[in-house]
Amino acid sequence: MTAAKSAYPVPVDELLPQARDLATELGRTPSRNQLMTTLRIGAPKAREILERLAEETPAKASNPAGLHVVTEPTQTHDDNPADTQSESTEVEPMAESEPVPAEESEPVGGTVSEPITAAADPDKPADDQAVKSVAVWPVMLLALPAFVAIWSGWVGLGQLTGFGIVHPLPGIADGFAINTAITLPIGVETYAAYALRVWLSGQVPPRARRFAKYSALGSLALGALGQIAFHLMKAAGMTEAPWLITAAVACLPVAVLGMGAGLAHLIKDNHREVQR
Incomplete structure (x- = not known):
């Protein structure tokens, strides 16, 4: 399948055949990010294409896994290369909640504990450890x-x-x-x-x-x-x-x-x- 041409703006009707080909290759409805990356379009057009594909194909036939498209509030974006580049980094609708890093997650037991201080390593140089005071x-x-x-x-x-x-x-x-x-x-x-x-x-x-x-x-x-x-x-x-x-x-x-x-x-x- 060939990607969309670089001319801006490209009508949705011209992008639909390429989106159908991509859905055929994947065996399912492509995600918004996949459409944005493959067709080089912004998020508004990707959402509109997904809606058109959903109208043309029954949900279960085009999406055997039972996945559905989550639409986001419509925002005003100009179809230009700058918007396409910034919007291509958005997260897929399926991954609404990202895993919390280990250091930011709630500690075991549900209580906030003090930072754990590493024990002194006997192999480390003396200047990295607490120096014992000398008797006076x-x-x-x-x-x-x-x-x-x-x-x-x-x-x-x-x-x-x-x-x-x-x-x-x-x-x-x-x-x-x-x-x-x-x-x-x-x-x-x-x-x-x-x-x-x-x-x-x-x-x-x-x-x-x-x-x-x-x-x-x-x-x-x-x-x-x-x-x-x-x-x-x-x-x-x-x-x-x-x-x-x-x-x-x-x-x-x-x-x-x-x-x-x-x-x-x-x-x-x-x-x-x-x-x-």
Whole structure:
């Protein structure tokens, strides 16, 4: 059987003989989609041809399986190639309800269940699975003797460089006194630990991370030099530090304040940029 010519529009009377030939080849009444594909026509003409074929042939003779044509509401379409191409994708009347995909179908038991999370596969890389947190208590055990040694070293160095007992509230609390030597271990070592945490966290911008990296390494190096200076002077029996060491140690509180404020501003500025 030859398909219809490409001339538009083609009258239904000219298409009927081709539709009858197609019905003879199939042994039954062709479906709407088959008529649309074979004759290259739109849905309205295919429905009209089906109605004409149904009038000419008894339903059981032309359709032994007992199938019937389901007509759809008439819509206005222009017989042009664009409509033919878009309408040729319509579903056949026989398949009014398409099977629902497995993931959209109702779960067993008729209740909606939570998404099933796949169990961890031991063969998968470690980064694809939940990483078990590492215990922190060994770090505290290691830091305790280091803290005692560093504290005593900084306090001793502070006493050799002029740090000592002061009364910060004269006239208010004359009996309140504080040894300013404790400001060295608290300031230098605390900032070093904080900057090290910021550097290794990976949660700060590149500028803040770079600043934290170099300032943390610098603070640790200053702490090591301070410990070396104190123990050398202590072993030599010195009661006062040379003026160069005294000048350097006197600048440490100011340096720690500047580095801490700078790092805090860099981190805060990044949070503002992210919010924008």
